[in-house]
Amino acid sequence: MSPRSASVNEELRRRSRERLLQATVELVDERGYEATTLGDIADRAGSARGLVSYYFPGKRQLLQSAVHRLMHLTLAEALEREPRPAGPDAGREALARAIDAVLGLARDRPTLMRTHMAGILQHEGFVQCDEQQRLAGLLRDTVVRYGSRDPDTDYPLLRALLMGAVVAVLLPGAPMPAARLRAELFARYGLDWELGFPPDAPAREPSGQGSLLPLPGPL
Amino acid sequence: MSPRSASVNEELRRRSRERLLQATVELVDERGYEATTLGDIADRAGSARGLVSYYFPGKRQLLQSAVHRLMHLTLAEALEREPRPAGPDAGREALARAIDAVLGLARDRPTLMRTHMAGILQHEGFVQCDEQQRLAGLLRDTVVRYGSRDPDTDYPLLRALLMGAVVAVLLPGAPMPAARLRAELFARYGLDWELGFPPDAPAREPSGQGSLLPLPGPL
Amino acid sequence: MSPRSASVNEELRRRSRERLLQATVELVDERGYEATTLGDIADRAGSARGLVSYYFPGKRQLLQSAVHRLMHLTLAEALEREPRPAGPDAGREALARAIDAVLGLARDRPTLMRTHMAGILQHEGFVQCDEQQRLAGLLRDTVVRYGSRDPDTDYPLLRALLMGAVVAVLLPGAPMPAARLRAELFARYGLDWELGFPPDAPAREPSGQGSLLPLPGPL
Amino acid sequence: MSPRSASVNEELRRRSRERLLQATVELVDERGYEATTLGDIADRAGSARGLVSYYFPGKRQLLQSAVHRLMHLTLAEALEREPRPAGPDAGREALARAIDAVLGLARDRPTLMRTHMAGILQHEGFVQCDEQQRLAGLLRDTVVRYGSRDPDTDYPLLRALLMGAVVAVLLPGAPMPAARLRAELFARYGLDWELGFPPDAPAREPSGQGSLLPLPGPL
DNA sequence: AATGAATGAGCCTTCATTCAT
DNA sequence: GATGAATGAAGGCTCATTCAT
Numbered sequence: 001m002s003p004r005s006a007s008v009n010e011e012l013r014r015r016s017r018e019r020l021l022q023a024t025v026e027l028v029d030e031r032g033y034e035a036t037t038l039g040d041i042a043d044r045a046g047s048a049r050g051l052v053s054y055y056f057p058g059k060r061q062l063l064q065s066a067v068h069r070l071m072h073l074t075l076a077e078a079l080e081r082e083p084r085p086a087g088p089d090a091g092r093e094a095l096a097r098a099i100d101a102v103l104g105l106a107r108d109r110p111t112l113m114r115t116h117m118a119g120i121l122q123h124e125g126f127v128q129c130d131e132q133q134r135l136a137g138l139l140r141d142t143v144v145r146y147g148s149r150d151p152d153t154d155y156p157l158l159r160a161l162l163m164g165a166v167v168a169v170l171l172p173g174a175p176m177p178a179a180r181l182r183a184e185l186f187a188r189y190g191l192d193w194e195l196g197f198p199p200d201a202p203a204r205e206p207s208g209q210g211s212l213l214p215l216p217g218p219l
Numbered sequence: 220m221s222p223r224s225a226s227v228n229e230e231l232r233r234r235s236r237e238r239l240l241q242a243t244v245e246l247v248d249e250r251g252y253e254a255t256t257l258g259d260i261a262d263r264a265g266s267a268r269g270l271v272s273y274y275f276p277g278k279r280q281l282l283q284s285a286v287h288r289l290m291h292l293t294l295a296e297a298l299e300r301e302p303r304p305a306g307p308d309a310g311r312e313a314l315a316r317a318i319d320a321v322l323g324l325a326r327d328r329p330t331l332m333r334t335h336m337a338g339i340l341q342h343e344g345f346v347q348c349d350e351q352q353r354l355a356g357l358l359r360d361t362v363v364r365y366g367s368r369d370p371d372t373d374y375p376l377l378r379a380l381l382m383g384a385v386v387a388v389l390l391p392g393a394p395m396p397a398a399r400l401r402a403e404l405f406a407r408y409g410l411d412w413e414l415g416f417p418p419d420a421p422a423r424e425p426s427g428q429g430s431l432l433p434l435p436g437p438l
Numbered sequence: 439m440s441p442r443s444a445s446v447n448e449e450l451r452r453r454s455r456e457r458l459l460q461a462t463v464e465l466v467d468e469r470g471y472e473a474t475t476l477g478d479i480a481d482r483a484g485s486a487r488g489l490v491s492y493y494f495p496g497k498r499q500l501l502q503s504a505v506h507r508l509m510h511l512t513l514a515e516a517l518e519r520e521p522r523p524a525g526p527d528a529g530r531e532a533l534a535r536a537i538d539a540v541l542g543l544a545r546d547r548p549t550l551m552r553t554h555m556a557g558i559l560q561h562e563g564f565v566q567c568d569e570q571q572r573l574a575g576l577l578r579d580t581v582v583r584y585g586s587r588d589p590d591t592d593y594p595l596l597r598a599l600l601m602g603a604v605v606a607v608l609l610p611g612a613p614m615p616a617a618r619l620r621a622e623l624f625a626r627y628g629l630d631w632e633l634g635f636p637p638d639a640p641a642r643e644p645s646g647q648g649s650l651l652p653l654p655g656p657l
Numbered sequence: 658m659s660p661r662s663a664s665v666n667e668e669l670r671r672r673s674r675e676r677l678l679q680a681t682v683e684l685v686d687e688r689g690y691e692a693t694t695l696g697d698i699a700d701r702a703g704s705a706r707g708l709v710s711y712y713f714p715g716k717r718q719l720l721q722s723a724v725h726r727l728m729h730l731t732l733a734e735a736l737e738r739e740p741r742p743a744g745p746d747a748g749r750e751a752l753a754r755a756i757d758a759v760l761g762l763a764r765d766r767p768t769l770m771r772t773h774m775a776g777i778l779q780h781e782g783f784v785q786c787d788e789q790q791r792l793a794g795l796l797r798d799t800v801v802r803y804g805s806r807d808p809d810t811d812y813p814l815l816r817a818l819l820m821g822a823v824v825a826v827l828l829p830g831a832p833m834p835a836a837r838l839r840a841e842l843f844a845r846y847g848l849d850w851e852l853g854f855p856p857d858a859p860a861r862e863p864s865g866q867g868s869l870l871p872l873p874g875p876l
Numbered sequence: 877a878a879t880g881a882a883t884g885a886g887c888c889t890t891c892a893t894t895c896a897t
Numbered sequence: 898g899a900t901g902a903a904t905g906a907a908g909g910c911t912c913a914t915t916c917a918t
Contacts, residue, residue, distance in 0.1 A: 033341070038913060049879080049880060050914085052914095053915080054877080114343070118341040121340070121386070121390065122334060171386070227897080228900085231901095235902080235903085256886080267903065268889095268904085269904060269905060270905095272888075273904095278888075446918080447880070450881065451881075475909085486884055487883085490909095496910090552779055559774055560690070560772060601828055605824045605825075605828070609817065609820055695891075704899080706902090707899075715892080716891095716892065
């Protein structure tokens with residue numbers, strides 16, 4: 001009613017959302033997606049059950065928002081950590097921090113990230129939400145800062161590589177230590193490739209023999 | 220005294236299982252995991268609902284069995300396709316066929332494989348089942364045939380790489396064509412690495428600057 | 439800020455519970471435990487199926503609550519029936535009314551009470567629930583009112599005797615009329631008040647030799 | 658076909674039945690009625706699943722047969738135990754042994770007997786079966802031997818008392834020791850023989866004031 | 877904005893029983 | 898007589914979502 005009440009309401013809304021998103025992150029990382037009910041989340045957040053559905057159009061979207069918010073917060077913190085990147089290599093340092101931050105999340109919240117990646121696999125993509133927009137913005141900025149002149153290509157590339165790396169870190173059943181796989185991935189993705197690939201080019205298909213996996217010598 | 224003979228029973232069991240597994244593959248690839256009920260599967264298989272639970276201890280295990288059976292069948296067929304690998308490069312050709320077969324599955328049955336990989340991610344590993352054993356055996360044989368002298372290390376490595384590649388092919392949200400990502404992966408995994416890594420070695424941590432992702436030049 | 443007031447919620451809850459408990463009493467007495475489904479109960483109560491599980495953690499606990507509520511209501515009504523017990527024998531009269539009330543329940547709702555006793559036998563005891571607490575409180579009060587100086591001993595004693603008497607009234611296969619067994623029990627347990635029971639056999643089985651099993655002489 | 662094969666078959670039938678009945682007794686006493694499936698029973702008996710339904714028209718009847726067989730065996734053994742009852746008090750001794758045998762069963766196989774009594778309560782009576790006939794015959798004989806001139810009245814009376822006593826011993830929720838209740842029952846029913854029961858309270862609760870509910874004075 | 881009682885579709889599962897062999 | 902694969906009805910229960918307050 002009063003001019004001020006609007007902004008007060010807005011602040012209330014924001015806080016309620018945040019509490020719910022934080023509760024989601026915690027519970028899903030503790031128990032996994034299916035074992036976490038909206039009721040649990042509301043309880044942990046100290047809200048009523050109905051509020052969850054009031055703010056989020058569904059359980060899956062809630063999870064997406066929660067994870068993207070967490071990624072955004074973690075990323076922002078990493079980028080602003082002192083000493084802040086400066087000088088000629090500032091862009092490079094910023095990108096390195098961003099990547100480390102995301103992989104650190106996979107290390108620190110494996111169940112949550114597993115659940116997130118599984119959701120993306122199963123439902124074939126991202127659900128639109130504010131939190132994702134915010135994260136995407138930050139990543140794009142980082143790519144630009146790094147020196148990309150074609151962020152529309154390079155940002156999705158970075159995103160895809162990050163997703164792949166996260167999956168690689170999380171995949172179970174590899175008797176080889178995760179740390180080793182991770183290092184291997186990083187070494188290989190040394191980012192020394194030529195960017196701005198023509199979209200569907202055969203892209204260094206090696207050795208010309210057309211096999212998907214050319215096998216030079218014994219395994 | 221003269222009950223149905225053992226071999227008749229065995230055959231009955233085998234056929235019922237196969238029907239159910241086939242129906243599972245079809246339906247999950249059509250609709251996804253959650254949208255497929257055990258009732259649907261029984262219906263498609265032409266069996267009673269109870270039979271599903273009679274043969275499989277749960278929905279998830281049923282899916283695992285179904286996918287692993289499919290992978291095994293596809294693999295076996297690829298390996299035996301004429302002209303069968305022969306000569307000095309037979310092992311190499313066999314391995315290449317195996318890898319292509321698995322990736323081909325991701326191409327032809329994306330929803331099924333998505334679901335499968337999501338299940339592995341979410342539940343942190345494989346469920347034990349006969350079908351998986353059979354598949355693992357075939358893959359190990361292929362690795363041995365390729366010339367591996369340490370299949371206990373090389374088979375899990377291959378498996379992990381295959382899983383990673385499948386995920387990479389399936390991950391949505393990458394505006395870069397899947398084929399490109401795939402090729403990139405293959406090139407990088409050119410299999411020219413030294414196998415039989417000491418399990419926890421720092422493994423070519425490159426360039427010594429400690430960043431997880433050393434960034435030599437602009438993206 | 440202005441959610442439904444607490445007292446309104448409380449009243450809503452109370453009414454829903456009551457409706458479900460009443461429906462349970464009716465249906466179980468009509469059909470028995472196994473033949474009554476939670477769906478039937480919800481239908482009779484005019485609620486959705488899920489409400490039953492929302493209020494009660496399981497079918498068995500629902501039955502326990504329903505029976506204990508019925509016993510409590512019946513008891514309370516008996517104790518407050520006019521003319522209310524007064525004078526020096528008020529405690530005795532109250533106890534007599536309590537016992538008659540419980541046994542009357544066995545007479546009027548045999549299937550329900552059978553089911554209840556069978557549940558107690560099979561699962562070795564009571565499930566905790568509010569309704570049981572309420573009933574226990576009333577019984578304890580009655581024992582105290584009767585003059586017990588050690589209700590912690592006397593209340594469980596009364597409870598056990600009542601349970602035994604109920605079973606005795608309900609046990610099938612006795613060609614001897616229930617009333618006879620009942621009367622015998624009362625006589626043995628010193629309950630020489632005027633029973634309100636319509637005796638299907640002369641109450642107060644004659645003195646002296648009236649034992650059911652006068653062993654010293656031939657049966 | 659041959660004259661002998663008939664009796665051979667009969668013997669086979671008898672043995673199969675016995676194995677099933679014994680398995681039922683064991684499993685139901687271990688797990689309770691609902692937790693025991695006909696499949697479990699067949700497995701324990703070493704028979705095929707279908708055989709259970711082939712011999713018994715239903716699960717409940719199987720249990721009845723199993724319990725009545727056990728009671729019959731136990732009773733018969735007690736009555737024939739050396740030194741066998743003889744002399745003028747032989748009948749009395751036989752009856753005492755019979756009663757002790759039944760109560761001993763409640764002590765030794767509480768879950769089984771609980772289940773049995775619960776079944777009788779819930780389903781309002783006995784299911785007809787051979788085993789029950791055999792048990793009834795033995796009990797009647799004992800009553801006759803005791804001196805009854807009207808076994809048609811006295812046998813059902815004994816049966817009802819036994820059932821009541823069994824229930825009393827099994828009823829949970831009485832903080833008073835079972836032995837106390839038991840002793841009380843024995844004292845009231847004139848069973849002044851030397852009990853074989855290890856009393857957890859002094860057997861033969863003394864006369865007069867020893868009543869559990871001496872109503873005329875305050876509890 | 878917030879509440880939480882109410883909804884109800886739908887799930888997996890169990891298991892006594894049947895019957896072809 | 899014996900087998901055990903097959904049946905399929907029925908059941909309790911979960912939980913995302915709705916909506917009156």
